[in-house]
Amino acid sequence: MLLALPPVALQAQSKTTYDRAILGGTVMDPATGLNAVRNLGIQAGRIAAVTTDAIRGRDTIAARGLVVAPGFIDVHAHGQTAETYRFQALDGVTSSFELELGTADVAAWYAARAAGQRINYGVSIGHIKVRMAALRDSGMVMPVGPGAYQVATAADVGEITRRLQAGLDAGAVSVGAGFTYTPAATHDELLAVFRVAARSKAPVHVHIRNGEAGLTEALDLARASGAPLHVVHINSAGNAATPAMLAMITEARRTGMDVSTEAYPYTAGMTEIQSATVQDLYRTATDSTLAEIEWPRTGERMNRERFMKYSAVGGPVVLYRNTEPMVTAAIASPLAMIGSDAYWQDGTGHPRTTGTFSRVLGRYAREQHALSLMEALRKMTFMPAQRLEARVPAMRRKGRLAPGADADITIFDPATVRDQSTYREPTLPPVGIAYVLVNGVPVVARGQAVEGVTPGRAIRAPHGRQ
Numbered sequence: 490m491l492l493a494l495p496p497v498a499l500q501a502q503s504k505t506t507y508d509r510a511i512l513g514g515t516v517m518d519p520a521t522g523l524n525a526v527r528n529l530g531i532q533a534g535r536i537a538a539v540t541t542d543a544i545r546g547r548d549t550i551a552a553r554g555l556v557v558a559p560g561f562i563d564v565h566a567h568g569q570t571a572e573t574y575r576f577q578a579l580d581g582v583t584s585s586f587e588l589e590l591g592t593a594d595v596a597a598w599y600a601a602r603a604a605g606q607r608i609n610y611g612v613s614i615g616h617i618k619v620r621m622a623a624l625r626d627s628g629m630v631m632p633v634g635p636g637a638y639q640v641a642t643a644a645d646v647g648e649i650t651r652r653l654q655a656g657l658d659a660g661a662v663s664v665g666a667g668f669t670y671t672p673a674a675t676h677d678e679l680l681a682v683f684r685v686a687a688r689s690k691a692p693v694h695v696h697i698r699n700g701e702a703g704l705t706e707a708l709d710l711a712r713a714s715g716a717p718l719h720v721v722h723i724n725s726a727g728n729a730a731t732p733a734m735l736a737m738i739t740e741a742r743r744t745g746m747d748v749s750t751e752a753y754p755y756t757a758g759m760t761e762i763q764s765a766t767v768q769d770l771y772r773t774a775t776d777s778t779l780a781e782i783e784w785p786r787t788g789e790r791m792n793r794e795r796f797m798k799y800s801a802v803g804g805p806v807v808l809y810r811n812t813e814p815m816v817t818a819a820i821a822s823p824l825a826m827i828g829s830d831a832y833w834q835d836g837t838g839h840p841r842t843t844g845t846f847s848r849v850l851g852r853y854a855r856e857q858h859a860l861s862l863m864e865a866l867r868k869m870t871f872m873p874a875q876r877l878e879a880r881v882p883a884m885r886r887k888g889r890l891a892p893g894a895d896a897d898i899t900i901f902d903p904a905t906v907r908d909q910s911t912y913r914e915p916t917l918p919p920v921g922i923a924y925v926l927v928n929g930v931p932v933v934a935r936g937q938a939v940e941g942v943t944p945g946r947a948i949r950a951p952h953g954r955q
């Protein structure tokens with residue numbers, strides 16, 4: 490009734506003028522293998538056209554000479570604050586998931602972000618966090634008391650599985666677990682966790698115990714329960730055994746198991762010094778072994794005296810435990826998706842928070858030819874989307890550049906893209922990431938963060954209640 494134009498004219502116009510047009514870029518879509526110059530039309534937050542035709546948009550992005558890729562999907566990112574979402578957007582990430590630690594309260598986690606975020610976000614129901622709540626552990630991030638070291642009674646295990654199921658019913662993307670953070674959790678408790686996941690067809694994202702024995706334990710739990718298994722950061726769980734463990738995953742998949750993994754492109758890890766992971770590893774270590782631990786606030790390497798002092802204080806530590814060939818084996822493996830394990834809290838963090846995806850594209854694909862650019866993109870877009878889409882149908886519209894897909898798009902210069910962040914300066918943004926669009930809205934433009942935009946949406950499994 491208030492339309493100035495008749496409906497037919499409106500329809501004709503909508504066919505030729507999109508909300509936004511991305512013109513002349515090299516579109517690389519790992520799902521279809523498309524690698525050619527195309528124009529992209531965006532309408533109502535979705536991709537409406539991928540075409541060689543000339544198209545118009547109310548807003549246009551000139552992408553000649555740049556690669557237009559699906560936005561990067563990070564299946565392993567801690568932090569999940571406005572600050573870390575900004576860091577990750579500058580690295581090309583459009584969907585960020587906390588699936589290892591997860592949360593103990595899925596509904597509250599999503600509610601806390603519902604006012605709007607820069608990028609899309611999602612969470613698991615986490616065994617570590619649930620165990621901390623059930624056993625009343627006082628740790629801030631990870632368990633430091635009964636959550637790590639107390640054996641759960643049958644009643645406790647009942648309470649833990651009840652809370653896990655409640656999280657899945659509330660739309661958790663997956664189940665998280667970290668065996669090294671909960672050393673007192675028995676085989677029976679862990680099997681109960683996997684059985685809850687199996688009933689909801691939810692993958693269990695596990696920080697396994699180190700080495701081949703740790704992977705065998707996780708594979709046995711997955712086989713016994715029928716739950717899909719995702720092994721987080723195979724590079725830091727495997728160290729020298731990384732190639733052997735990748736071969737074990739290949740073999741498990743050959744027998745029909747649903748197993749996936751991920752890696753981050755750095756030789757040093759980071760975690761909380763008070764966690765059981767660090768305390769168990771270094772309790773009896775010599776000074777020369779302790780020297781592989783760095784206190785990032787000062788750059789000091791540890792000896793026994795410093796290790797005791799900082800263990801009392803608490804905070805993240807950098808762990809130099811890996812070598813470049815081991816990391817390259819994981820980054821180049823067709824089995825491993827790219828997951829940052831982003832870690833940033835109280836002004837301290839790991840450079841992977843801001844540099845993971847640009848580092849894979851620049852250092853490993855362009856400079857070292859460890860993998861092709863298309864393969865690198867597949868490991869950060871289509872592969873993680875496929876991993877999550879069985880339980881979360883919304884992921885079928887992500888990780889792809891085809892009509893109908895969500896307009897989550899990362900546009901970068903393949904000749905210059907690289908990370909800049911370091912262990913001393915972990916917040917330096919990458920270079921060469923020109924535009925990042927989330928649901929059709931630029932959150933990075935001309936290499937700079939766009940302030941005051943929150944197009945990111947919750948990514949959540951179907952659930953009955955909020």
Ligand SMILES: [Zn+2]
Nearest residue numbers: 565567589830
């Ligand atoms: Zn992690």
